[in-house]
């Protein structure tokens with residue numbers, strides 16, 4: 001057996017000991033890292049020639065957190081809290097040199113140091129709530145001592161990282177370095193006369209009533225998640241408890257939360273997201289360079305895709321069918337960015353920069369400059385085939401053509417292109433600048449580097465790409481159709497739209513199925529039923545949804561669908577109740593009360609069954625991909641892990 005290289009090493013720079021963690025890929029605080037750090041701090045304290053210490057990391061990032069792979073087993077000492085305590089207690093000043101992402105346990109190590117210096121691009125955060133836990137090594141107790149209770153609550157409950165400038169302004173870091181982080185960190189350490197312990201600082205005064213109101217809001221918005229409220233309460237407790245007691249309470253909380261179903265589900269999602277990136281056949285395949293993105297169509301979907309590309313720094317060429325449509329597209333894009341400015345999500349100057357990257361015209365020849373063109377025109381096969389035939393004569397030979405179709409066969413679209421290997425599906429979800437999911441559809445003839453490029457572009461746009469094979473509806477809409485069919489069966493058995501929605505919303509979905517059908521509009525599903533009937537795959541007997549459509553109840557935009565809408569509020573409509581009851585009578589079904597747990601079990605089960613079929617057919621690569629699609633595209637609660645995970649966990 002050969003000894004692995006040590007993951008923590010110490011070298012001397014004058015009187016400063018530079019402790020370097022080198023544990024790829026992200027220097028997670030594994031057992032080896034923790035033991036190495038404790039030994040390094042002890043070594044520096046024992047060495048009479050050392051006056052101060054710097055903790056830095058090799059590779060792309062400072063410590064990105066506790067090692068999530070160790071979460072399934074009991075912590076092996078030294079625990080991360082022991083590491084942080086040893087650093088804070090050091091008799092010699094310790095400076096953290098931060099680059100990349102200092103997250104979770106990584107930020108906690110930095111908080112226990114006596115000073116922090118950050119590279120200009122560094123980001124710092126406490127993302128533990130995204131794993132269903134709270135910070136466990138001082139994050140909720142030391143952070144408020146540096147940045148104050150309100151700010152610490154914001155960071156610990158949202159999980160969002162802050163950048164270096166923000167960290168400097170809030171007092172989280174002492175300095176932002178120039179180009180040579182390590183040299184400046186050593187100089188800072190050499191300048192410190194004595195340790196300045198974060199734990200010795202008082203928690204700055206704050207408005208308790210205002211903070212209590214914020215905590216209540218965090219709890220209300222968590223919609224079933226436990227961790228954010230617990231994190232907020234722990235931060236608040238930092239103001240009332242001595243450091244030791246606060247740390248003990250924090251540790252007890254994290255130990256308890258780690259074992260919850262929510263934490264297990266969120267860990268599943270964490271690893272599922274990384275797994276989704278692994279696509280058989282793409283190992284070592286380099287994506288093509290994409291800097292200019294073309295978008296055909298500037299409706300709701302096209303404008304969202306254009307904005308997502310502009311947000312990611314791409315040059316964007318949008319083409320509409322004629323000049324009036326192009327003008328409407330420009331207005332739509334301006335309105336999209338204006339909304340972000342009005343709601344404080346974007347600075348006005350940034351809006352102008354992003355809009356400045358988008359050129360909208362009515363001239364398809366403009367696509368000659370694009371590396372990739374995504375079509376988002378009307379979902380009709382003839383329209384798309386005409387467009388792709390024209391595009392293949394306009395774009396460069398190496399440019400990629402992507403279709404955003406939801407239901408059509410992308411292979412039938414690719415067939416009109418001279419080189420179908422350049423055609424791929426990029427199925428965005430509306431609003432495309434906001435929704436994280438992109439189904440990357442592996443068309444029959446797609447070239448490996450075209451598929452790799454589609455995945456890389458989706459990632460660059462900040463999306464979660466999930467690769468699917470070709471079938472009607474791909475993964476998401478197929479699972480959603482199974483969900484819809486089961487929801488309608490529940491109606492026949494005795495449930496009502498409002499009881500079904502209430503059950504699923506209590507389960508953690510942002511909206512129950514019938515509220516979603518109304519939001520999306522009932523026409524698309526009606527068109528699907530008509531296609532299925534034409535193909536002899538569905539009974540010609542009208543469904544309740546067909547009856548609603550006949551009555552002009554086409555959903556929220558029409559002011560009525562499964563519900564009636566008064567000023568945006570949904571309301572149970574007796575006309576729908578009567579239609580539901582009549583449908584049961586017509587089908588000869590004696591209605592019964594269907595309990596919430598049966599509703600949830602049947603709907604989740606229907607999704608999982610369809611998901612399993614998609615995996616068996618080779619359309620979905622793996623069960624966890626189905627979970628990701630439902631979470632990132634359809635509002636399934638991530639803390640339940642997705643329908644496949646939940647069904648498997650329930651046995």
Ligand code: 3H9
Pocket residue numbers: 025026028061064065066067068069080081101103104105106108127128131134135136137139254274275
């Ligand atoms: C915590 O700290 C609790 C504490 O309060 C104390 C408790 C006592 N562990 O995402 P990427 C792997 S909770 C183990 O593709 P990127 C990841 O699996 C933790 N492994 O790269 C992948 O491996 P592979 C709080 C980890 O550049 C590889 O690194 N911290 C961890 O897009 C690359 O990952 C977090 O929640 C980890 N903690 O993004 C941070 N992190 O190649 C979670 C990553 O084999 N991590 N890996 O698939 C992230 O947010 C992103 O990974 C990061 C890099 C931004 C760091």
